[in-house]
Amino acid sequence: MTGRITGISGPTVSADAAGLKLYERVFVGHAMLTGEVVRIEKNRSVIQVYENTRGLAVSEPVEGTGTPLTVRLGPGILSGIFDGLQRPLQTLRDESGPFIKTAKALNPLDFSRQWAFHRLIKEGDTLHPGDIIGYVREGPFQHTILCPPHVQGKLSWVADKDIRLDSPVGALEDGTEIPGYHDWPVRVRRPFRKKRSPSERLVTGQRVIDFLFPIARGGTAIMPGGFGTGKTILDQSIAKFADVDIVVYVGCGERGNEIAELIEEFELLKDPWTNRTLMERTILCVNTSNMPVAAREASIYTAVSMAEYYRDMGLHVLMLADSISRWAEALREISSSLEELPGEEGYPTYLASRLSGFLERAGVVESGGGKAGSLSMILSVSPPGGDFTEPVTQSCLRTSGAFLMLDTALAHRRHFPAINWFQSFSLYGSELLEQEREMVPLEWEEARSRCKDILQKEEGLREVAEIVGVEGLQDPDRLLMHVAETIRLRFLSQNAYTEDAFSAPERTLSIIRGILDFYDEASKRLKEGIPLEELLTGKGLRGEGIER
Ligand SMILES: Nc1ncnc2c1ncn2[C@@H]1O[C@H](COP(=O)(O)OP(=O)(O)O)[C@@H](O)[C@H]1O
Ligand SMILES: [Mg+2]
Structure with a gap:
């Protein structure tokens, strides 16, 4: 389906191509820029172009592809660094010189690479969409090659040793060839057999999260915070240390140099769980503030589709996005260029439903191949002026x-x-409780409620102390304030630039236990008449004090 450009307004292009479908991917202009049909009217279609439209002219061609915007799923995605349209950034940089090539010309997967293939089915077997044909080794993982959607029938042959993605891994009796990869429409969630409720904890290595506000594998968490509150550092720390198989990190509209630093670091640093370099388990999808805004809107869908693909292999995948507010801003920009009726603060009225539709792609699922994998999401939110009542924070x-x-x-x-310990919350606490109980009988929960209680009491005492001075407080209260301070400084705080950046669950528990034991022991001594000063310096205690 081809037509001509009739009008251009920034990234929004109208064309007279008849027969285009809504959300169909189109190539725009001689440069063949990637775009998506976002509106169809009687005599024209409106196209959202995901690349820079500078230099584009009226009456250049518009070509429909007949398919929606897709992501290419197959071996070789892992360790990849892509832009929002899944173009490999390395190739973009190496091959394109001063001009960036268009999406059409770039394959996200390396078709010339050879993969050792182990087949799990044989000729004559009947194949259904999602069935496992075999696997290749991708880094430390068995990368399963799945039967693509809409392919079904009896196998006439299947490869049994090395494969390359430019030729099929097998064929059906009716002649249909089965490629080792498939293209998936990014805006459609990948199918699964069954969704389970999250029941395993996702260890992040951050004590305040793991202990006070645990996240489940397959769960979702949002981190709203104003400028400079540590969203990026926290996101990156979790990307480094989380106990998952694969991390998909989306740099969405934030500073490009942060991503450059991240890549450098991830190529050197080791994953504390497996001792392999972090990059070996990471997929980066970046659309930083200096890249086209419209592609930013697509980038989270590109990323989540890749994440779902690995989840379907039975792996635990964590997707982090920094920040979802920049995605929402891109959505707003697109919406306003389409002259849609604006909702709250100019965001389109469908912001909340888009966001919840996106968050629903997280979960623990059994895929077609019968494997159970999980996709967890942690999204940072940057509310303007740190105002948490704004629409993006509220929708999340x-x-x-x-x-x-x-x-x-x-x-x-x-x-x-x-992380504010009074205003944050996690709904996963009780779901994870059973599992925690097996790990360390009852301790987490008991320690958690005591810890929250101490922090709460400190808050009340601090107001009193402001009036009467710390010296004016009763000794038990002064002891409590001392313990609360220790919890804040030694337990809840973690400097991302030191060894303490990662805290394994055993260590987390041992630190808080040390503090609470000190509190119990000191309270007892205080009652026996030992002066508070002696207790605070550790002299009046028999047992071990706090880890110092
Ligand atoms: N866990 C941490 N340990 C030490 N310093 C931190 C930590 N988190 C944030 N910071 C400090 O705060 C600064 C801002 O953090 P950043 O993640 O860039 O904020 P945001 O992304 O919210 O704007 C960092 O440059 C760093 O100095
Ligand atoms: Mg940041």
């Missing part, structure tokens, strides 16, 4: 399972991660 809040509020006041005091 309604659908996410954990809310980790980053506090400007804590960040000013250099308390990092600046």
